[in-house]
Amino acid sequence: MEALKGKDYGKPRMTYPDYEMTPSGLQYKDMREGTGDKPSQGDTLLVDWDGYTIGYYGRPFEARNKPKGSSFEGSDKDFYRFVLGQHTVIPAFEEAVATMKVGGIRRIVVPVELGYPNNDYKKQGPKPTTFAGERALAFVLGNQGMIDKTLLFDIELMRILK
Template identity: 70%
Template structure:
C-alpha cells in the first residue's frame, strides 16, 4: 500500500520509467529472493526483509523529492497573482526589504505601479478625495482584508460597501495611502506596496484609515498587525481615485 500511494505523487514520466523497470526485473529478483529464503533460517529472513524495505525507501525518497520539488514550486508560482518574494523563504520571514520589479520606489520607501493612469486633475492638500480600494496582507499568505468595487469571497457577505472619503493632509489615513493618492490623477488606479513603517501605527492599529468594512477583513488585518512574532507586515493596496472635492 505504501508503494502505491508514493507512486501517486510521482510525475508521469518517473512513474512510467519506474513501472517499466519493475516489470523488467520482477522475475530475477523474485527467483533470487526465493532461493535466499530457502537457504536462510527464519530469523535471518526477517532481518533481510527489513533491510530490503529500508533500502527501497531510501531509493524512492530522493527520486520523489527531486522530481516533485520543482513541479510544486512551479505550480505555486503559477497560481500566485503576485511576484515571488524570496525573503519569505529564509529565516528572516520577509524582514529583508524587497525591491519589486516594475514598481517605482519613492524616497520614503513606498513602491507603486499605475494599473491605470487617470486623465483628470490631481488632488491637492486640503482637498477631499473619494476612493475605492482593496487590501492584502501580501507578506503573510496574501490574505485579502478589503475587496474593491464590491464584496468578494465567502467570508465577505453583505451589500456593496460605501466608498472611502477623507481629506488630504488631515492625517486620517496611513502615510503610504496619502502619499499614493497625492500623486494620482482622477480616474487612475494605483497599486502600492506598503512597508510596516508607512502602514498602520504600532500603538493603535485602528487609529488610522483606511479600515476594513467587514468583520472578517478586520480580523484578517488585526491578526497580522497584532502579531509580535516573525510575521512580515508588508501590505498591498489597490486604490482607485473616483472623485476630488476641492477645499
C-alpha cells in the same frame, strides 16, 4: 515611526522590479493612468480600495469585489472619503493618492513604517469594513512573530470634492 526603529519585522524588504520606489520606501505601480485632475492638500477625496496582507498568504482584509477599471455601480457613499493632508489615513495611502489623477488606479506596496501606527488599524484609515477583514489585519499587525507585515493596496481615485 519611532516605535519601529531597530526592530526587525519579518523578512527583508522585497523590491519589485516593475514598481517605482519613492524616497520614503513606498513602492507603487500605476495600473491605469488617470485623465482627470490631481488633488491638492485640503481636498476631500473619494477613493475605492482593496487591501491585502502580502506576507500572510496574500489574504484580503478589504476586497469590495468590484472590478477595478470598469463602470461602478453605487453612489458616493459607497466609497472611502478623506481629506488630503489631515493625516487621517496611513502615510503610504496619503503619499500614493497625492500624485494620482482622477480615474487612475495605483497598486502600492506598503512597508511597515508607512502603514498603521503602532500596528493598530483603528487609529488611522482606511479601515476594514467587515469583521473578517478586521480579524485578518489585526492578526498580521498584532503578531509578535516573524510574519511579514507588508501590505498591498489597490486604490482608485474616483473623485475630488472641492
